[in-house]
Amino acid sequence: MQRTLSAESLAGHPLDALVNVSSLLQQPVGTAVTCRIEEMLRSTEPPLVTGAVTLTHTSRGMTVSGAGTANVILTCMRCLDEYCEHLVFTIEEELHPEPGFADRRGADGFETLGEVRISRNHTLDLGEIIRQHIVLHVPFKPLCRTDCPGLEEMHPDG
C-alpha cells in the first residue's frame, strides 16, 4: 500500500472516502458534522492525509469546509530530486441541489461547478473533493528546500 501521494497519483483517484449525507440533509438547517479525514480514508498507517472536514446543512444545500495536511512526493525544480512536500491545504465548497440534474435523473443530486458531487443515494465523494484541493495547493515551483543550490552548483563544470 502506498504511503505517499505523488503528482502522478493525484492525477487519478487516490483517495477513497465516501460519506453518506442523507441523515445530515434530514437535520435542520445549520446542523454540522465534523469528520477526521484520516478516519474516513482508513487506508494506510501513517495516513496519506490528515485533517478535519465540517459538513454543514444550509438553506441552499450544504457546505464543505476544512483543512489538512498531505505528504506529496514532488520533483524539485532546481536539483530535479524527488522530495516529500508537507503540503497544507484548505477546503471551501458549497453544494447546491441542481434542478437540471433532478429532471434528467429523476433524483435529487447536488452539484458544484457543473460536477455532481452528491449522488442520488446521497453519497458525497469527499475523497475526490480532498484530492482536488490538494492539487490546488501543490506549489507552482516546487523546491526541496528554499536554499536548494540546484544542478549547476551540485555538478560544477570540470
Ligand SMILES: [Zn+2]
Ligand atoms: Zn532541490
